[in-house]
Structures are given as structure tokens and as C-alpha cells.
Amino acid sequence: MSQVFKSAWALLLGMLLLMIGNGFQGTLLGVRGEIEGFSTFEMSIIMSAYFAGFLGGSRLAPEMIRRVGHVRVFAALGSFISAVLILFPVLTDPISWTIGRLVLGFCFSGVYVTAESWLNNAASNENRGQALSLYMVTQTLGIIAAQGLLLTADPSGFVLFVIPSVLVSISFAPILLSISPTPAFETTERMTLRQVMKVSPLGSVGMFLLGGVFAAQYGMAAVYGAMAGLSLPQISMFVAAFYIGATALQFPLGWVSDRMDRRRLIMLASLVGAIGAFIGTVVGGSFPLLILAALLVGGTANPLYSLLMAYTNDFLEHDQMAAASAGMMFINGVGAISGPIVVGVIMETFGPAGYFGMICVLLMVLAGYALYRMTQRRAPNSDESTPYAPVMPTSTSVAVEVAQEVSWEAQEQADSEAETAPQ
Known part of the structure; x- marks a missing residue:
């Protein structure tokens, strides 16, 4: 290092x-x-x-x-x-x-x-x-x-x-x-959106919903803080808490994702994030609980981006992954554009509580859809799964492709060492 x-x-x-x-x-x-x-x-x-x-x-x-x-x-x-x-x-x-x-x-x-x-x-x-x-x-x-x-x-x-x-x-x-x-x-060559959605309905729907969550977190957190009457130091700590949570949980969730059905982990992470958002919705007057809500939302929403990428890659050949990731990022971008507008309308209608309320709804929908998809397709075997590649939603397609390539090479090396190891 x-x-x-x-x-x-x-x-x-x-x-x-x-x-x-x-x-x-x-x-x-x-x-x-x-x-x-x-x-x-x-x-x-x-x-x-x-x-x-x-x-x-x-x-x-x-x-x-x-x-x-x-x-x-x-x-x-x-x-x-x-x-x-x-x-x-x-x-x-x-x-x-x-x-x-x-x-x-x-x-x-x-x-x-x-x-x-x-x-x-x-x-x-x-x-x-x-x-x-x-x-x-x-x-x-x-x-x-x-x-x-x-x-x-x-x-x-x-x-x-x-x-x-x-x-x-x-x-x-x-x-x-x-x-x-x-x-x-x-x-990079790109897959059509129809192709991406056909390969992974959960990945596509999840990326769109997550785009709204991330945009609300990245674009509207300070607006929420000002509207809720937080002081400048409190707004500063509140916004930072989202990214502290993301840093703390990115790699642990990635480690777990390589060892269980990713749809189950996507569902569980979405539920934890939704619980955090629900806390923020109902206890907006308590600053410590607002920090807890931000930690939980940021700590789950940011790793979910990588989880959805990895889950989609489980159904692709290696040479298709770069093209698919570009399509997934486009879907996420569309969700990100609409996210602040929707949360803005909701906050004007219902007040500051609408900020976390919308995030809660989006993550609950993602959890429910992940549960539904578990009934529609079997989980890939462990030897069929691609390794988790940690990336941030702020990264571009270059970093995503590099992360996927690094994880793929690490997996191939581990498989090669396992095959040559004495029995």
C-alpha cells in the first residue's frame, strides 16, 4: 500500500x-x-x-x-x-x-x-x-x-x-x-437498457431506486438540515454522517456478499436503511437520532450500489460486464435526476419529515422487490458468483470497470491456487 x-x-x-x-x-x-x-x-x-x-x-x-x-x-x-x-x-x-x-x-x-x-x-x-x-x-x-x-x-x-x-x-x-x-x-461498448433489464430486473430496478436515495442524500441533505432548523455545526455533522456510515460498512457488507445469496443481503441492507430513514422521519427533533438515521442510511445505501452491480454481474460473461455497468450507471443517473425533485415536492407538502419519508419508501420498495425476485430465480451457486467490487456512487465508469477487473482477477487467482493446492 x-x-x-x-x-x-x-x-x-x-x-x-x-x-x-x-x-x-x-x-x-x-x-x-x-x-x-x-x-x-x-x-x-x-x-x-x-x-x-x-x-x-x-x-x-x-x-x-x-x-x-x-x-x-x-x-x-x-x-x-x-x-x-x-x-x-x-x-x-x-x-x-x-x-x-x-x-x-x-x-x-x-x-x-x-x-x-x-x-x-x-x-x-x-x-x-x-x-x-x-x-x-x-x-x-x-x-x-x-x-x-x-x-x-x-x-x-x-x-x-x-x-x-x-x-x-x-x-x-x-x-x-x-x-x-x-x-x-x-x-466502452454499451448494452441497451432492454438488455440490461432482461439480464437483471432486480439490478435495474434497484439502481433506479438507489439513484433517488443517493441523490437525496448527496443533494438535499443540507436543504433538509436548513429546513429542519439545524445549526451550521449540526448540518455539517449530519451530512458527514452519511459518508462515515458508507466508509464503515462498505467492505464488511462486501465480504458478506461473497458468502451468501446477494438478493437476501440486498433485502436486509435495504430494510436496515429503511429503518434508519423511519427513525429520521419520526424523531426529527432529536439530533443524536438524526445522526443515527444518517449513519444507517449512508452505511447501507452506498454499499447497495456495489451489491447491485455484483449481483448483475453474476448473470454475465466477463466480457459483458463493462457494457452492462455502463447501462446500470445510466439507470442510476436517471433515478438521481428525479430524486431531488420528488423529495423537494414531498418536503414542500409534508415538511422536513418528507425527506427521510421518501428515502424510507424507496428502500422499502427495493427490499420488497428483492424478496419478490427471490421467488422468480434461483440464486447463483457460489462458484458462479462474481466477486464484490467496492465502488462509490460518485465514481465514473472507469473506476467501476477497473474495480470489476481487479475483483475478477483476484477471484481467478484464488481459484487457481485452490486447484493447485495439495489435497
Whole structure:
């Protein structure tokens, strides 16, 4: 692990700064929107725009990179990100913020694709799995650390918008000055949505529902906190709790998933997340219980993303997995776009309790559908299952494909050692 960090520290440092900037701007906008008097529905449209841009970027960025190269795409998109972050406190109206979030989603998607392909190229076959693990930890730590920045200045002023802009600008220096040569980039063939849904109905439905859950968590948590009357320190801790839970449970749930029927684990994890959301719905006045609710929702919803990917891969050949993962991510992106809008309407109708209420309903539907699918198809045998590949919902198709490849190679090596071991 130390060797991986030594060779890729500049890239990881750059990504840490990027994730701090990105994680901070979402929380800051949620708080500033309340100060500006934006309605909950207006904020939901603004937050949804990021996921629409991210989805568009994930489709177009690979072609941009193929045409003009990693460095140009990386530098151009980074410049747009830094500029947009500065414009938010200047153009304080819902339409401008919606356009800004759309641009940010598109640009961050392209930046992540570029950085992840660089990381993959910098790693060797022997340490690629460790590099990916470090990358995911860096992503999560960046989002968690970002929440503390909310306490450094007045959110009604200009300073807090300068901080993420500066962090994003600085982040490109270690990456661009240390990465050489630029890797070759190949676009991935895609399966049609009909093909993906036919291969794994549970994976497809689950990804759509989970997109709504994750978007509510990533885009609307700060809006909920402001609407519920939480203080700035409480909003900071509340948003961070989702990602602390995700970090704590990602690998334990992955270990369990390789040893039992994944549909059963998907159902159980969804139920635990739904219980956490129910707690948040009925005890919104108790901050400690709100933190518990966020830990449970984040700790189950984020690993469920990887679980659904792994379950879908159980019914695919190895050379089909990359194409299927692209389709699954598109389905998740569609759910993510609609998630903030739906939760915004519900919160305007039923108040802050509607935030956790919608998450509870989505996770209960996922648990129920997983139970139903258990009656429609037998579980794959243990020797038919593909290994769990831990990835974050914030990752692009590059990281997902690398994670799948690493897990597949690890499984093949373990099978080979088992076959050659003395009986």
C-alpha cells in the first residue's frame, strides 16, 4: 500500500482537494439557498441539475478525451468549475444556480473520468486493487472533510464560495505536473437498457431506486438540515454522517456478499436503511437520532450500489460486464435526476419529515422487490458468483470497470491456487 501511495500521492492529493471542493459546494448551496429565500422545490431543481450534468458528462466526456486528449479536457473543465463556483454568490437566482449546477455536474464527471483513467494507467497489475481502494477512501474522506469548512465563515457572504474555487484550482497542479504519459482511452461498448433489464430486473430496478436515495442524500441533505432548523455545526455533522456510515460498512457488507445469496443481503441492507430513514422521519427533533438515521442510511445505501452491480454481474460473461455497468450507471443517473425533485415536492407538502419519508419508501420498495425476485430465480451457486467490487456512487465508469477487473482477477487467482493446492 505504501508503494502505491508513493507513486500516486500527487494524483490522490489532487483528487482529495477536488472532492473537498465538490462536497462542500453542495452543502453550501443548500444552506445559502435557505438564506436567499429559495423554496424547497426551487432547491430541488437546482440540486437535480448536477446529476443531469453528471449523466451527460459521463456519456460525452470519453469522446471528448478521445478527440483532444486528457490534459486539454482536464484543464478546460477545471477552469469552468472554478469559474462557476465563484459566480454562485454573484448570480443569486434559481435559474442561474440551476445552470451552474448543470455545468458543474458535467465538468466534474469529465474530470473524474480523466483522473480515474490516469490512476488506472499509473498502477500496475499487482497494485491496481490497492490503488483503487486508496482512491475510494480519498473520495469519501474528501466529502467528509468538506463539511467542516462550513464553519469557517458566514454562509451569507462571499468567502465560503472562494474556498472551493481555490481548492479546485490548486488540485490540478499536482495532477498535471506529475502525470506522464497520458494514458490511451477507449470508449466502452454499451448494452441497451432492454438488455440490461432482461439480464437483471432486480439490478435495474434497484439502481433506479438507489439513484433517488443517493441523490437525496448527496443533494438535499443540507436543504433538509436548513429546513429542519439545524445549526451550521449540526448540518455539517449530519451530512458527514452519511459518508462515515458508507466508509464503515462498505467492505464488511462486501465480504458478506461473497458468502451468501446477494438478493437476501440486498433485502436486509435495504430494510436496515429503511429503518434508519423511519427513525429520521419520526424523531426529527432529536439530533443524536438524526445522526443515527444518517449513519444507517449512508452505511447501507452506498454499499447497495456495489451489491447491485455484483449481483448483475453474476448473470454475465466477463466480457459483458463493462457494457452492462455502463447501462446500470445510466439507470442510476436517471433515478438521481428525479430524486431531488420528488423529495423537494414531498418536503414542500409534508415538511422536513418528507425527506427521510421518501428515502424510507424507496428502500422499502427495493427490499420488497428483492424478496419478490427471490421467488422468480434461483440464486447463483457460489462458484458462479462474481466477486464484490467496492465502488462509490460518485465514481465514473472507469473506476467501476477497473474495480470489476481487479475483483475478477483476484477471484481467478484464488481459484487457481485452490486447484493447485495439495489435497
